[in-house]
Each structure stands twice: as structure tokens, then as C-alpha cells.
Amino acid sequence: MSFVEYGDTIKDGDTAIVFLGHESMFPVKVQQGSVTQTKYGVIRHSTDLIGKKYGSKVTCSKGGWVFILHPTPELWTVNLPHRTQILYSTDISVITMMLELKPGSIVCESGTGSGSLSHALIRTVAPTGHLYTVEFHQQRAEKAKEEFREHGVEHLVTVTNQDVCKNGFGVSDIADAVFLDIPSPWEAIGHAKSALKAEGGRICSFSPCIEQVQRTCLAMEEYGFTEINTLEILLRVYNVRTISLQIPDLGKAAEDNSSTGFDSSNPSNQGSPGTNLQQGTVQFKSGVPLKEMVGHTGYLTFATKSLF
Amino acid sequence: MEAERRLSLRIREGDCAVLKRGDVFKAVPVLRQRKIIFEKQGFYLDNAIGHVYGTTFEVTSDGNLQPKQQVEETTTETKEAGTDNRNIVDDGKSQKLTHDDIKALKDKGIKGQEIVQQLIENSTTFRDKTEFAQDKYIKKKKKKYEAVITIVKPSTRILSTMYYAREPGKIIHLRYDTLAQMLTLGNVRAGNKMVVMETCAGLVLGAVMERMGGYGSIIQMYPGGGPVRAATSCFGFPKPFFNNLHEFPLSKVDSLLCGALSVETLPSESEDTALTEEEMNGLVDEKQTSVQGTEEESSAETAMEIIQTEEQETIDINAEDAEFKENKEKENKENVREKQRKQWERRKKLTETAALLREKNADGLLVASKFHPTPLLLSLLEFVAPSRPFVVYCQYKEPLLECYTKLRERGGVVNLKLSETWLRSYQVLPDRSHPKLTMSGGGGYLLSGITVVLDKGKSDSSNLEALKMEEPSSKRCKVQDLCC
Numbered sequence: 001m002s003f004v005e006y007g008d009t010i011k012d013g014d015t016a017i018v019f020l021g022h023e024s025m026f027p028v029k030v031q032q033g034s035v036t037q038t039k040y041g042v043i044r045h046s047t048d049l050i051g052k053k054y055g056s057k058v059t060c061s062k063g064g065w066v067f068i069l070h071p072t073p074e075l076w077t078v079n080l081p082h083r084t085q086i087l088y089s090t091d092i093s094v095i096t097m098m099l100e101l102k103p104g105s106i107v108c109e110s111g112t113g114s115g116s117l118s119h120a121l122i123r124t125v126a127p128t129g130h131l132y133t134v135e136f137h138q139q140r141a142e143k144a145k146e147e148f149r150e151h152g153v154e155h156l157v158t159v160t161n162q163d164v165c166k167n168g169f170g171v172s173d174i175a176d177a178v179f180l181d182i183p184s185p186w187e188a189i190g191h192a193k194s195a196l197k198a199e200g201g202r203i204c205s206f207s208p209c210i211e212q213v214q215r216t217c218l219a220m221e222e223y224g225f226t227e228i229n230t231l232e233i234l235l236r237v238y239n240v241r242t243i244s245l246q247i248p249d250l251g252k253a254a255e256d257n258s259s260t261g262f263d264s265s266n267p268s269n270q271g272s273p274g275t276n277l278q279q280g281t282v283q284f285k286s287g288v289p290l291k292e293m294v295g296h297t298g299y300l301t302f303a304t305k306s307l308f
Numbered sequence: 309m310e311a312e313r314r315l316s317l318r319i320r321e322g323d324c325a326v327l328k329r330g331d332v333f334k335a336v337p338v339l340r341q342r343k344i345i346f347e348k349q350g351f352y353l354d355n356a357i358g359h360v361y362g363t364t365f366e367v368t369s370d371g372n373l374q375p376k377q378q379v380e381e382t383t384t385e386t387k388e389a390g391t392d393n394r395n396i397v398d399d400g401k402s403q404k405l406t407h408d409d410i411k412a413l414k415d416k417g418i419k420g421q422e423i424v425q426q427l428i429e430n431s432t433t434f435r436d437k438t439e440f441a442q443d444k445y446i447k448k449k450k451k452k453y454e455a456v457i458t459i460v461k462p463s464t465r466i467l468s469t470m471y472y473a474r475e476p477g478k479i480i481h482l483r484y485d486t487l488a489q490m491l492t493l494g495n496v497r498a499g500n501k502m503v504v505m506e507t508c509a510g511l512v513l514g515a516v517m518e519r520m521g522g523y524g525s526i527i528q529m530y531p532g533g534g535p536v537r538a539a540t541s542c543f544g545f546p547k548p549f550f551n552n553l554h555e556f557p558l559s560k561v562d563s564l565l566c567g568a569l570s571v572e573t574l575p576s577e578s579e580d581t582a583l584t585e586e587e588m589n590g591l592v593d594e595k596q597t598s599v600q601g602t603e604e605e606s607s608a609e610t611a612m613e614i615i616q617t618e619e620q621e622t623i624d625i626n627a628e629d630a631e632f633k634e635n636k637e638k639e640n641k642e643n644v645r646e647k648q649r650k651q652w653e654r655r656k657k658l659t660e661t662a663a664l665l666r667e668k669n670a671d672g673l674l675v676a677s678k679f680h681p682t683p684l685l686l687s688l689l690e691f692v693a694p695s696r697p698f699v700v701y702c703q704y705k706e707p708l709l710e711c712y713t714k715l716r717e718r719g720g721v722v723n724l725k726l727s728e729t730w731l732r733s734y735q736v737l738p739d740r741s742h743p744k745l746t747m748s749g750g751g752g753y754l755l756s757g758i759t760v761v762l763d764k765g766k767s768d769s770s771n772l773e774a775l776k777m778e779e780p781s782s783k784r785c786k787v788q789d790l791c792c
Binding site: 306 | 317361363463465468484485487488489491492493495496498499500518519520521522523576588591671693694695696697705706708709710712713722723725727728729730731732733734736737738741746759760761763
């Protein structure tokens with residue numbers, strides 16, 4: 001397995017995802033002799049994992065079972081240990097497409113943070129592209145390097161521990177795209193421009209606050225970027241449910257046999273889908289929104305390095 | 309490879325390029341002496357050939373393109389401005405230049421910038437407007453009179469935005485951010501073996517090909533006579549990308565799954581395969597597969613249809629009918645042999661593709677079609693390996709509700725999620741930042757999930773599985789809700 005290539009069977013040293021049920025999963029480092037505790041019991045790596053096919057069901061010691069899934073950047077994003085607030089796949093999807101990333105692309109990113117976006121970028125530019133990621137926090141930079149190594153992608157990424165606003169990305173005239181998720185992106189626009197190829201490229205800045213966006217857009221304009229465009233994207237999830245609604249008792253008309261309105265004892269209604277005569281209910285399937293949803297992550301500002 | 313890449317940075321004859329003016333895009337073939345109509349302007353692309361993609365041009369008075377000179381600094385003299393609009397009456401008479409006056413200026417060849425200047429000077433209310441209102445006025449006039457066109461290289465971003473704005477019906481209203489979600493949720497990347505089923509004129513296929521960079525393989529399932537790849541040809545992929553692109557007819561899926569596939573009867577092929585190729589001399593879209601005659605959507609509708617206006621269509625079809633008849637007799641014998649050879653090739657390819665599908669080890673499935681998703685998913689999932697993502701797009705929510713339910717019954721899938729994305733654009737200006745006035749009402753829905761090893765023949769355990777995979781219902785609603 002690797003984060004940039006599928007494997008069929010679980011191997012020693014793999015990072016696998018243990019899936020327990022609805023939205024309940026966690027990553028596990030597969031190791032000969034290791035043991036993992038779950039609420040369904042114990043998973044013994046040597047017998048239960050190594051050599052098994054990804055996607056297999058594994059029965060745990062207490063009798064319950066789980067599925068072992070192949071890691072992907074998307075699964076990693078919802079399971080990784082947070083060192084900072086991270087970007088989720090909804091934003092990552094739009095960033096990837098709007099920056100026109102593909103195999104062979106060279107991307108610069110700052111800050112690395114917890115590596116959520118980094119893994120997704122690496123996956124997209126592989127096998128011939130490269131990610132240059134800059135993180136000013138030393139421990140986070142170290143942790144990121146370590147994770148990339150563990151996930152078999154270190155050859156596709158260079159982690160630099162410095163302040164992008166002061167010292168840039170460490171490369172110039174090389175990138176197809178630059179991504180900024182830092183507190184003061186307007187201070188890095190100049191560096192971003194020089195990191196981008198002379199013939200042009202794309203830039204994206206992610207900021208939670210509109211004031212940051214305003215300053216960044218101004219800076220982009222000053223540095224000659226064009227096609228400056230700000231948007232936001234939100235995910236709405238629906239739960240699929242069968243709903244039963246009771247039919248209200250509106251009483252019976254005095255002597256009249258025929259009644260107006262919906263009559264559940266009327267033979268013509270018996271064939272209609274969902275009518276349940278005994279309980280006086282109507283059933284239907286619905287996509288029900290969640291009680292709460294994410295209302296804001298950040299504004300995404302895209303621009304093109306202008307070329308004349 | 310580097311040399312090829314550098315070459316592809318420049319506009320070449322035969323390319324599919326995208327014209328951009330503001331937020332308006334249009335894909336056109338780059339051909340000499342071919343008049344293009346775009347945003348109420350007619351011009352030839354000849355002068356653009358050789359320039360780098362991303363260059364901005366102006367349209368000269370004789371209908372040619374000229375690279376725009378460096379952006380001159382807009383004179384920022386402190387202008388007179390008002391404080392609010394309480395005394396400004398919109399009687400339609402504030403502009404002293406008439407329609408004819410402006411036309412005269414245009415005919416004289418006066419540059420757009422100068423026209424805008426004239427409009428400002430001849431507007432009685434301009435100096436009473438607030439600075440913001442003046443700014444807005446100038447922007448609006450510039451947009452109208454300073455016609456600059458940028459020629460950009462096609463990409464998923466550009467083409468999906470263009471299609472959604474111009475021809476959403478052709479892509480079943482798949483909004484570009486929804487497409488972006490599909491590509492990411494589906495983990496579309498180099499080296500995968502993807503199964504794609506789409507009726508979006510080939511846009512989704514193109515997007516998948518872009519993300520795979522020529523590595524791996526794609527099997528496109530198609531309804532009817534042949535796959536529509538109109539939009540795919542706009543991307544301008546190098547030829548090798550198509551080496552590992554296969555196709556397979558939906559009409560053969562059932563027989564393939566139950567082991568009774570026959571390649572003898574291929575889906576109806578166009579009788580005039582040979583004719584179609586000759587006719588294409590003048591038209592650009594020769595990359596279309598020949599099996600298109602019966603495809604209702606595709607026969608007349610190629611991406612180039614969007615590109616070509618009615619004026620252009622008739623110009624290029626060969627008028628040499630007489631010559632055509634003479635040659636036809638000679639070629640008849642050749643044609644028959646040709647057709648037989650082609651048929652043999654098609655059958656061979658079909659057998660090869662069937663073998664690829666039979667391996668049942670695809671790395672992902674993407675479905676975005678006008679058909680009801682449930683039967684598609686239930687059969688196409690058979691070709692996907694365990695622990696691989698799949699994503700289905702549907703313009704409507706209800707069919708996905710049913711799909712979800714059927715998938716739960718079937719088992720062999722986890723992490724099912726029904727979702728849609730909400731997209732909003734912003735105007736960002738100092739002291740004037742706010743969301744834009746209009747936004748898309750809906751971009752379609754997605755159902756995504758991950759395959760797992762299917763426990764066939766154990767209906768009990770799959771029910772238990774379904775319950776376990778289900779979201780917990782809130783206690784308060786227990787009386788009314790039933791887990792599906």
C-alpha cells in the first residue's frame with residue numbers, strides 16, 4: 001500500500017484504516033506482533049491483518065467485527081491526528097481543481113499544518129510532480145516529514161522549516177501552483193509570485209476572515225495577478241431515512257358516506273404507496289439534513305499569475 | 309517531454325482553445341481564416357497562433373487579434389465626487405452622447421479606453437456620483453467598450469465552468485464544484501483502473517483523464533451505439549493518453565456479468581462509417597469515434613457545435629459532390645474490406661475490454677448520467693475491487709435515496725454518504741465586500757461510499773451490517789422514524 005498507489009493485501013508497516021461502523025474509524029500502524037484494542041475486542045495484527053485483503057471483514061476477540069480499509073488522502077483527512085485546524089475534503093476538492101493540479105504539477109504550500117491538504121496534493125501530482133511545503137513550526141515540520149516517510153511518499157515532497165513570509169518557499173520559477181493557508185497571506189504574495197513559473201501559474205489563498213481576504217486581494221492586484229476570484233464552498237449532508245407521518249383524525253362527516261380529503265379507509269387510497277391503514281400513517285423516504293452543519297470554513301481566493 | 313510541454317504552452321493551429329472575456333468562456337478550434345463570433349465581436353485567430361496561452365488580445369478594426377499593450381495606469385486624479393444619490397434623478401438623459409455618436413467613435417477606430425473617457429465627460433451626473441458609484445460606472449463601461457479577449461488553455465476548471473454556464477443541459481447540470489468533489493472523493497489519480505459511466509458529453513471523462521495524467525487505464529461504459537467524447541477532445545490531451553482508454557457498451561453488461569457475453573452482435577454501428585470520415589474534412593472534430601450515427605445526443609452535437617455558429621457550419625463541408633460520386637465507385641470495394649477490418653478490430657477491442665472488466669479489480673467507479681443511478685450502480689459495482697471508492701452523481705435527490713436503500717440491502721459497501729455542495733462567490737473590494745448577487749440554486753447531488761468484501765449468501769449478516777452502518781436515529785423521533 002501507499003498513499004499514491006493501491007495495494008491488494010495488508011502488509012507489515014502499512015497504515016490501514018479500521019472501520020467500525022457509521023462514521024467510526026481510526027488509523028492503525030500495521031506491525032508484526034502488535035495488537036489493537038477496539039470496542040469489539042482485540043485485533044491481532046499478525047493473524048488478523050497481515051496478508052488479508054484490504055476491504056476484508058475482521059472479527060475481533062469479543063465477537064464483533066470491523067472492516068479494514070486501504071488508506072486514501074480522504075480517509076486520512078478524517079482520521080489524522082490534529083496538530084492544527086485542518087482542511088477537509090470539500091475545500092480540498094475545489095482547491096485541487098481550481099489550481100489545475102494533475103500528475104506532474106509542481107505545487108508550493110504553506111503552512112503544512114497537520115498535513116491534511118499535503119497528502120491530497122501529493123496524491124494528485126504523483127508520480128512525476130512534487131510538493132514543496134513550508135512550515136514555520138519546527139515540531140510540526142518534523143512530524144510532517146515523519147508521516148510522509150511512514151506513508152511512502154517522501155520522494156514526492158520537500159518539507160522546509162522556515163517562515164514563508166520572510167524567506168519564501170525555497171524555490172523559484174518552478175511552481176505551477178501555490179497555496180497559502182497562513183495568518184497573513186498578503187505578506188507572502190510576492191514570494192508566491194517568484195515561486196511560480198515565469199510563463200504563469202495559479203494561486204490560492206485560504207482565509208477564515210473577510211478582512212484577511214480583502215488585504216490578500218489587494219496584494220494580488222498589486223503584484224499583477226489576474227482573474228482574482230473569491231468563493232466559499234459548504235457541504236450539506238443528508239441522512240436517508242424512512243419517515244412515518246401520522247394521519248390526523250379529522251373526525252367523520254355527519255351522515256355523508258363520502259368524505260372529502262384524505263381517507264385512509266377509502267379503497268382507492270389503499271394502493272397508494274406508503275399508506276398504512278392500521279396505524280393511520282404515511283411512509284416515505286427522505287433525505288433529512290443534519291441538525292447542524294458546518295457553516296463556514298474559510299474563503300478561497302484564486303488568481304492567475306498574469307503573463308504578457 | 310519537456311520540449312513537448314514547452315511547445316504546448318503556445319497556441320498552435322488545430323488546438324482547441326478557450327476564449328475568455330471576463331467570466332464568459334467559449335471553446336473554439338484554432339484554424340486559420342475561420343471567423344469566430346464571440347461576445348458580439350467577429351475576428352480571426354490567425355494572429356494568435358504562436359503566442360503563449362494566457363495572452364490577452366484586442367480586436368482590431370479589421371477583425372484581427374493584436375496582443376494588448378501593457379496595462380496603462382488608470383489616471384488617478386482626484387476627481388470630483390458626491391456623497392450619496394439623493395439628488396440624482398435617473399431620467400435616462402444624463403448621457404449626452406447618442407447611440408449614433410458612440411457608433412461614430414467606434415467606426416473611427418477610437419480605442420475603447422478613449423470611448424469610456426468620452427462617456428464620462430459627457431455624463432451630466434458623473435461628478436455627482438459617489439466614488440464607489442463612479443468606480444462601478446467606469447468598470448461597467450470598460451467591460452462594454454474595452455473588448456479584450458484572453459486565450460486560455462483548456463482544463464477541467466475552464467471547461468467545467470464553461471459548460472455549466474453555457475450548456476448545463478448537456479452535462480445534466482453537474483456544477484463544477486460537484487465535479488471537483490467527485491474527482492477527489494473517487495481518489496482519481498495516476499495509475500488507477502477507473503470505470504466511468506457518464507452522459508456529460510465526455511466532460512467527466514476528460515476530467516478523469518486529466519487527473520490520471522495518462523497513467524493507468526479507464527473503461528468508459530456507454531449507452532446506445534457509442535461513447536460521446538465531444539468535450540473530451542477539447543482538453544487537448546496528447547495521443548498516448550488514449551492508449552489506455554477503453555469503452556464497453558452498457559447493453560452487454562448483464563451478459564458479461566452472467567458469463568454469457570457474445571461479441572458477435574455489436575451495438576448498432578453507423579452504416580456510413582466511411583462517409584462520416586470524408587465529410588469530416590472541413591469539420592474539426594475528427595477525433596469523434598466513428599460509431600456515432602445512432603447516438604441521438606451525439607450525431608449533431610459535438611463540443612464544436614457549441615463552438616461553431618450557424619454561419620460557420622455550412623462553409624466548410626465539401627462542395628465537390630460530383631468528384632465524390634466518381635471516387636465512390638472505385639472505393640466501394642475498398643470500403644467493404646475496410647469495414648470488415650474495422651468490425652474485426654472492434655470485436656477484438658470489445659473482447660479485451662471485457663477481459664479487463666472480468667478481473668473485477670477496478671480501483672474506482674464514477675457515475676454521472678441521465679439514467680436512474682440504481683441499476684447502474686448495482687451492476688457496475690461488480691467490477692470494482694474491495695476497499696475502493698465510488699461516487700454517483702444525480703441531478704435529483706430522490707433517485708439517490710432509492711440507490712442508498714438498495715445498496716444497504718445489497719451490502720458490500722460502507723461509509724455511504726449523500727451530499728450536495730453549496731457554492732457562493734464574493735465581490736471583494738475595499739469597503740464593498742459582500743457575496744455576489746446571484747448564486748447557483750443547485751449543483752446536483754452525490755452519493756459516495758467505499759466497497760468492502762461482499763458477504764454473499766449470508767442475508768442475516770448483511771442485515772446486521774446494514775443496521776450497524778446506519779446512522780443512529782435521535783431518540784425523540786423514534787416513534788416516527790424507521791431506519792431504512
